[in-house]
Amino acid sequence: MILTQNLCKKYGRMVAINEMNLSISTGTVFGLVGENGAGKTTALSMLSTLSMPTSGYAYINGYEVSRDPRSVRQSIGYMPDSFGVYDELTVMEYLRFFADCYRVDRRIVKRRAEELLERVNLTEKRHTYVNALSRGMQQRLEIARCLMHDPAVLILDEPASGLDPKSRLEMRGVLQNLRDMGKTILISSHILNELAEVADEVGILRKGSLVVIAAIQVMLQHSSAYRTIWIQGFAPHGVMKRLLSQDQHVLEVCEQPDGWEVLYAGTLAQQAELLQRLVQGGVVVSQFREQPTDIEQLFLRLSAVQEGTW
Amino acid sequence: MRINPLLAKEFHQRMRTARAPIVITVYLLGMVVLTFFMLYENVQGQLYLVQPSKSQQVFVLLSLLQMTVVAFLTPAFSAGSVSGERERRTLTVLLTTPLSPFGVLLGKVLSSSALLVLLVVVTLPVYSLVFLFGGAVPQEVLAVLGFQLLTIVVIATICVLFSTIALRSTWSTVFSYGTVGMMMVVFGALGYGLKTLYQQNPIELFTLHWSQFFYALNPLYVEAALQGAVSAKPAIWLTFTEFYAVVILILLIPSLWRLRPQWFARLSVRPSGSEKQYQ
Numbered sequence: 001m002i003l004t005q006n007l008c009k010k011y012g013r014m015v016a017i018n019e020m021n022l023s024i025s026t027g028t029v030f031g032l033v034g035e036n037g038a039g040k041t042t043a044l045s046m047l048s049t050l051s052m053p054t055s056g057y058a059y060i061n062g063y064e065v066s067r068d069p070r071s072v073r074q075s076i077g078y079m080p081d082s083f084g085v086y087d088e089l090t091v092m093e094y095l096r097f098f099a100d101c102y103r104v105d106r107r108i109v110k111r112r113a114e115e116l117l118e119r120v121n122l123t124e125k126r127h128t129y130v131n132a133l134s135r136g137m138q139q140r141l142e143i144a145r146c147l148m149h150d151p152a153v154l155i156l157d158e159p160a161s162g163l164d165p166k167s168r169l170e171m172r173g174v175l176q177n178l179r180d181m182g183k184t185i186l187i188s189s190h191i192l193n194e195l196a197e198v199a200d201e202v203g204i205l206r207k208g209s210l211v212v213i214a215a216i217q218v219m220l221q222h223s224s225a226y227r228t229i230w231i232q233g234f235a236p237h238g239v240m241k242r243l244l245s246q247d248q249h250v251l252e253v254c255e256q257p258d259g260w261e262v263l264y265a266g267t268l269a270q271q272a273e274l275l276q277r278l279v280q281g282g283v284v285v286s287q288f289r290e291q292p293t294d295i296e297q298l299f300l301r302l303s304a305v306q307e308g309t310w
Numbered sequence: 311m312r313i314n315p316l317l318a319k320e321f322h323q324r325m326r327t328a329r330a331p332i333v334i335t336v337y338l339l340g341m342v343v344l345t346f347f348m349l350y351e352n353v354q355g356q357l358y359l360v361q362p363s364k365s366q367q368v369f370v371l372l373s374l375l376q377m378t379v380v381a382f383l384t385p386a387f388s389a390g391s392v393s394g395e396r397e398r399r400t401l402t403v404l405l406t407t408p409l410s411p412f413g414v415l416l417g418k419v420l421s422s423s424a425l426l427v428l429l430v431v432v433t434l435p436v437y438s439l440v441f442l443f444g445g446a447v448p449q450e451v452l453a454v455l456g457f458q459l460l461t462i463v464v465i466a467t468i469c470v471l472f473s474t475i476a477l478r479s480t481w482s483t484v485f486s487y488g489t490v491g492m493m494m495v496v497f498g499a500l501g502y503g504l505k506t507l508y509q510q511n512p513i514e515l516f517t518l519h520w521s522q523f524f525y526a527l528n529p530l531y532v533e534a535a536l537q538g539a540v541s542a543k544p545a546i547w548l549t550f551t552e553f554y555a556v557v558i559l560i561l562l563i564p565s566l567w568r569l570r571p572q573w574f575a576r577l578s579v580r581p582s583g584s585e586k587q588y589q
Contacts, residue, residue: 048406052572069572070408078406084399088323100315101407145403 001026001153001184002047007056009042009208016042018208019056024186024201026152029179031195031216032188034205040188041081043205044157047186048078061152074102077146081157081188085138087131091122094130094141095148102149109148116144120174136167140174147178154178154185160194172197196220225265226251232259232287233278243281247274259287315409316417321424330425337379337429341436345372352443362444369437369446370539373454376433377461377533380426381494384462385486388422388469390479392569397479411569415470415562423466430458446537453536457547461529464554465490471558474565493529501525526550 002024009017017039024030045051049069058065061075095113117123120140160171175198204212249266352364395401440446473482504521525531526549535542
């Protein structure tokens with residue numbers, strides 16, 4: 001449904017997207033995660049025909065974005081990261097306008113608009129002017145707008161950005177709802193946890209390169225199987241590092257100025273045994289605690305450990 | 311057949327506010343009052359000795375006044391049309407719909423000239439009063455009306471193209487009013503200046519030629535020529551149309567570049583920076 005082959009985008013010498021290879025099958029919700037400037041918006045703007053790839057190919061619904069952009073536009077619903085709305089229209093008129101742009105059959109426009117407004121919880125606001133809606137409501141309206149022509153693919157660029165916690169929750173509900181519609185959805189975000197409940201697969205984009213692609217379940221399993229432990233204590237030089245590296249469950253030791261950060265893959269009982277061994281080995285332990293795990297960071301670290309590049 | 315969605319949306323938006331009917335009413339009342347006083351001046355309170363030549367002058371004066379008003383009003387409606395979409399960040403979404411850049415431009419031209427076309431059409435009955443006193447024939451009125459509509463569309467198109475090329479509404483407004491100023495004042499002044507030169511040196515035929523050319527680019531002069539108020543070549547309006555068609559075609563290329571830089575990707579010339587800057 002969405003396929004990219006060695007997709008590249010360069011601005012002069014700057015490589016915004018580097019050889020992106022992606023395959024998203026029909027009905028999959030795919031999350032594209034990366035920090036600001038990683039290239040998420042550039043990748044999505046190429047897929048939505050707003051910009052042209054420097055090299056490589058991208059196919060949406062079987063249509064190549066450079067050769068058949070018109071068919072691609074008809075197949076996608078695109079929501080940009082920063083968007084504006086036509087303030088002086090009511091919610092219903094807004095949807096009707098975009099339905100006209102997509103040449104949707106007039107006989108079904110009203111019914112479809114009503115259905116979509118119900119889906120994004122805006123039914124009561126259908127005669128309200130768009131400028132009277134909150135930011136969160138406008139973002140949900142945008143999702144309804146993307147669906148007005150019943151596209152096969154939805155491309156949502158940071159749909160929950162700039163929202164307060166309540167609106168984020170509402171948006172998450174809407175996204176879960178979309179998932180039930182069976183659409184192929186590509187969502188970008190700079191927070192992986194935000195996508196955990198809606199995405200089937202996640203790709204991590206780093207400096208324009210897609211470094212990891214994995215099923216969200218695999219990522220979540222990793223996050224529960226691996227943990228980061230923070231240890232602070234006093235020990236003769238080299239003892240701490242020796243004791244830690246002797247434990248087969250310790251994957252990585254990172255020495256910090258005031259302690260050690262340990263990537264650990266054992267059970268809680270094994271973790272307790274590690275503490276015991278440290279104390280018995282002569283380490284005066286002042287802190288031994290588990291740190292909150294950032295799934296994205298964890299996954300990146302694991303991939304780097306596997307590749308030996310961390 | 312479907313109406314261009316942008317035209318339908320903007321006309322709907324514009325016409326449902328109180329501003330549009332107020333503008334039309336005030337303008338119409340102004341024209342009626344002006345016409346009444348000018349015609350009253352013509353008949354001087356008596357109807358025995360009506361002078362058709364004076365009635366003709368009233369018609370010429372009214373139509374020139376209307377041309378000036380609509381020419382300077384058109385940029386107000388069209389100079390920020392596409393740049394405004396860009397500034398409101400609605401253009402990106404519009405460009406991901408199947409609406410082509412030509413569709414976007416056409417919708418913007420039609421929607422920004424629609425109210426002005428309405429202004430011109432509603433004054434038609436006022437012009438018709440001139441028939442009562444002679445001096446103008448219906449064909450003349452229709453020719454003037456047609457030329458005014460053509461001028462509105464020409465100015466609106468140029469302004470919409472400027473608003474596509476210039477990334478900011480401020481710049482497109484400056485370019486648009488600059489162009490209208492050229493059309494209404496500079497070309498007329500050049501025509502007049504060159505004609506004066508010719509009158510002083512009748513041998514310099516090229517000055518006469520260029521004077522006629524510049525006059526043909528001035529909407530006020532062309533309109534006066536259509537009414538027979540000034541001497542000019544028979545198809546002066548054709549020169550006007552051809553020249554501005556060329557201007558529009560030239561401006562169309564960078565406008566399309568701004569909207570769909572991808573179309574120009576096969577050429578070696580590529581837009582600098584990101585396409586997102588334009589969209």
